[in-house]
Amino acid sequence: MAIPWLIVGAGLHGVHVARSLIERAGVDPANIALLDEHETPLTRWLGQCTQVGMQTLRSPAAHHLDVPAHSLLRFAGQVDRARLAGRYRRPALDLFNRHALHVVGTLSACRYIQGRATDLQASGNGYALHWRRSSSEAGTVEANRVVLATGPGAPAVPHWAGPGVQHVLAENFRRQAVANARCPAVVGTGLSGAQLALSLARPDRPVTLIGPPAPLSDFDSDPCFLGRRCLENFQALPDAQSRRAVIDTARAPGSLPPIMAEALQRAAQDGRLRRIQARVNGWQDGLLHTDTDAAVRSDAVVLATGFEASPPLQPWLAQAAKTLSMPVDARGTPLPDAQLAWRPGLYVTGRLAELVVGPAAPNIAGARLAARRICAGQTGPAGPKNYGV
Numbered sequence: 001m002a003i004p005w006l007i008v009g010a011g012l013h014g015v016h017v018a019r020s021l022i023e024r025a026g027v028d029p030a031n032i033a034l035l036d037e038h039e040t041p042l043t044r045w046l047g048q049c050t051q052v053g054m055q056t057l058r059s060p061a062a063h064h065l066d067v068p069a070h071s072l073l074r075f076a077g078q079v080d081r082a083r084l085a086g087r088y089r090r091p092a093l094d095l096f097n098r099h100a101l102h103v104v105g106t107l108s109a110c111r112y113i114q115g116r117a118t119d120l121q122a123s124g125n126g127y128a129l130h131w132r133r134s135s136s137e138a139g140t141v142e143a144n145r146v147v148l149a150t151g152p153g154a155p156a157v158p159h160w161a162g163p164g165v166q167h168v169l170a171e172n173f174r175r176q177a178v179a180n181a182r183c184p185a186v187v188g189t190g191l192s193g194a195q196l197a198l199s200l201a202r203p204d205r206p207v208t209l210i211g212p213p214a215p216l217s218d219f220d221s222d223p224c225f226l227g228r229r230c231l232e233n234f235q236a237l238p239d240a241q242s243r244r245a246v247i248d249t250a251r252a253p254g255s256l257p258p259i260m261a262e263a264l265q266r267a268a269q270d271g272r273l274r275r276i277q278a279r280v281n282g283w284q285d286g287l288l289h290t291d292t293d294a295a296v297r298s299d300a301v302v303l304a305t306g307f308e309a310s311p312p313l314q315p316w317l318a319q320a321a322k323t324l325s326m327p328v329d330a331r332g333t334p335l336p337d338a339q340l341a342w343r344p345g346l347y348v349t350g351r352l353a354e355l356v357v358g359p360a361a362p363n364i365a366g367a368r369l370a371a372r373r374i375c376a377g378q379t380g381p382a383g384p385k386n387y388g389v
């Protein structure tokens with residue numbers, strides 16, 4: 001029998017969509033299945049945060065996985081209020097993650113399938129999604145509606161990086177190998193690079209941080225696009241090309257909040273960090289070559305170069321888009337409708353939804369905007385509820 005809702009990907013977006021379907025659209029948790037290649041929800045997110053050595057979120061306390069806007073603040077109570085930093089009340093990572101796992105706990109009546117989606121086909125009253133867990137374990141889930149929440153795509157690896165160069169966002173990243181190195185080097189000066197370098201830096205063994213100066217910005221996309229005015233203007237744009245142009249202008253990939261730039265400066269003054277302002281263009285025999293005269297010796301090079309810019313359509317999804325004639329723009333990004341349906345009953349969130357949700361689509365705020373749209377199209381027994389973003 002078909003399950004009413006299948007969410008592919010149990011990361012921040014998938015978990016928030018599940019929570020929203022229950023809270024906003026009145027869907028019975030038993031009518032939701034989450035499929036993820038990991039054994040438990042949020043595994044990739046929790047791993048990436050640890051790998052990077054992140055201490056505090058970039059986004060404010062209102063951006064979390066529950067539905068009511070004040071949920072994280074209430075969860076923090078008086079004890080944890082001190083763990084909300086600065087004027088944006090950015091939550092400490094452990095507070096954010098405890099709250100996120102609390103939200104995951106509320107999904108215990110949902111079905112969880114561990115497996116990697118490999119194929120999607122239209123079937124009967126919905127879709128048939130094939131998954132694989134190992135060479136001998138595979139299965140098919142029939143679902144009336146499917147939400148694609150498969151994440152931001154693969155880590156971006158520059159052309160010069162050969163074997164032996166790790167990426168901090170890769171699942172097989174070995175942090176200990178870098179922590180134990182004699183002269184570790186981090187390539188990439190955005191927030192992940194800065195957090196990684198600071199978390200590895202020691203007075204007796206400085207870390208080298210290499211890359212052009214990062215532009216300063218509190219957030220990685222213009223917060224105006226979380227509000228009605230900018231979003232309505234964005235959504236009024238007639239074609240994908242003009243929306244793409246706005247997204248590219250409003251996003252600040254590789255940028256650094258000023259407070260982190262100050263932390264880097266202090267670490268450099270203390271001798272814990274060596275800053276090289278140059279672009280790396282080669283790596284050979286333990287030497288990183290750059291576009292300046294500087295060459296940097298390192299026995300452990302780590303990339304902190306973010307995610308690939310191309311649309312995160314995995315091969316099975318690209319194939320489904322072709323077979324089911326689902327619309328994409330010139331770059332292959334989905335063109336869903338206003339409720340984020342790419343096709344009747346097939347919804348997208350995250351970067352897959354960016355041409356409707358706007359510049360914040362990959363972020364937690366983007367998950368909240370996307371879930372509202374998906375739920376607005378549903379009328380469960382409780383009907384859609386309005387909680388604010």
Ligand SMILES: Cc1cc2nc3c(=O)[nH]c(=O)nc-3n(C[C@H](O)[C@H](O)[C@H](O)COP(=O)(O)OP(=O)(O)OC[C@H]3O[C@@H](n4cnc5c(N)ncnc54)[C@H](O)[C@@H]3O)c2cc1C
Nearest residue numbers: 009011012013036037057058059116117150151350363364
């Ligand atoms: C270090 C770091 C810090 C960040 N900090 C912030 C922040 O402070 N604020 C903010 O708003 N954003 C932040 N972001 C950006 C963004 O919110 C995160 O990248 C977030 O994890 C995106 O959530 P997601 O669910 O789209 O992707 P993911 O967390 O990657 O989840 C996608 C899930 O889908 C699963 N999956 C993918 N393909 C398949 C498949 N074929 N079959 C089955 N399962 C599949 C994956 O295993 C994964 O579990 C940060 C990102 C990083 C890397």
